[in-house]
Amino acid sequence: MGRRFGAAIGRAGWSWLPVSRGSRIVVALLAMLVGGCGARLGPAPVYVPGEPAPAGFYRIHAGDTLSDIAVREGIDTKTLVQWNDLEPPYEILAGGLLRIAPPARPRPSVEPITPSVGRSTPSERPVPTVSSIIGGGAQQAPEPPKPKAATRRAPNRAAEPSARPxxxxxxxxxxPIVGRVVRTFDAGDRTRQGIRIAARPGQIVAAAATGTIGYSGGGLTGYGNLIIIKHKNKYLSAYAFNRRLLVTKGEKVTRGQPIAEVGQTTGGETQLHFEIRKDGAAVDPLQFLPRRH
Structure with missing residues (x-):
């Protein structure tokens, strides 16, 4: 509360104070003292516009919401609220810093990290699409490191029915996973260009066919952590709303190889969004996947 009071005085300006210059200085000092009180986890690092966010923090961009950041970073929203000492209605401001790592006690020195590629504001770039990412028209988001254990996991064959597509x-x-289809494809609805499959949190997502990773990251609005695989015959498959990505761009994968772990959609459901595209156009995945009995 102290920080908000001090910030409010700064934003309001001095024109409303009918006092002398000396009185203004006193009020300014009081605002600085009040603004430094009340922080339970300690103040955030000093942030200079244009510099990258310190380690353990995320720079808030225009259009970001707390829930979107929580899904993208794989962190529970309540945990983000606690780490950042937020109060209802949990407003965040573009350009600010949001803690995405648990605070340590005593706090270590904060070191700057390399700026994320492709984290420009919406006004600086067009909204990318799945096709534009594959075609190289959009900047790539930073690719997460590939866990060493990912290549040692056995292929996921459990989701493979025997009937022909x-x-x-x-x-x-x-x-890609074993689960019930909870939303089907609709070519006339831009929000239903694939299918949604119910899953368990962290359930392994397998490559639906052999191919090459064309994209692995979180830079495409509305898809969360996304993986796109290029296949032969101008086909590609997309796997959205993952909690964790296990492969990186350019990597060759085989049919059934683990590529990600299931996360949450923007609505909070634990589901996998799966698409198949031919020449960049979305097609009904149920027409290509083996039929279930």
Whole structure:
């Protein structure tokens, strides 16, 4: 509360104070003292515009919401609220810093990290699409490190029914996860360009077919942590709302290889959003995946 009071005085200006210059100086000192009180976790590092966010912090961008950042970083929203000492209605401001790592006691010195590539504001770039990312039209978000254990996991064959698909694409497809389809494809609805499959938090997502990773990151609005795989015959598959990404761009993967862990959608549901595209256009995945009995 002390910080907000001090900031409010700074934003309001001095024109409303009918006092002398000396009185203004006294009030300014009081505002500085009040603004330094009340922080339970200690003040955030000093931030200079244009510099990267310190380690353990995220620089808030225009259009960001607390829930979006929580999903992107794989952190519970309540945890972010506690770490940052936020109060209802949990407002965050573009350009500010948000703690995304637990505070240590005593706090270590804060070292700057390399600026994230592709973290420009919406006014500085067009909104990217799945097709533009594959075509190189959008900047890539930073790719997470690949865990060493990811390549040692056995292929996920459990999601593979035996019935033939309705469309023969020349590609041997399999289901990316075992789960119930809770939302189907609708070519006329831009929000339903794929299917949604219910899952457990952290459930392994498998490559639906052999190919090359064309994208692995969180820079595409509305998809969370996203993986796109390029396949033969101008097909690609997309896997959205992942909690953790296990592969990086340029990596070759085989059908059934673990590539991610299931996370949450922007609505908070634990689901995988799965798309198949031909020549950049979305098609119904249920026409290509093996039919379930």
């Amino acid at each position: 309705a469309v023969d694409s020349g590609i041997d497809w399999q289901w």
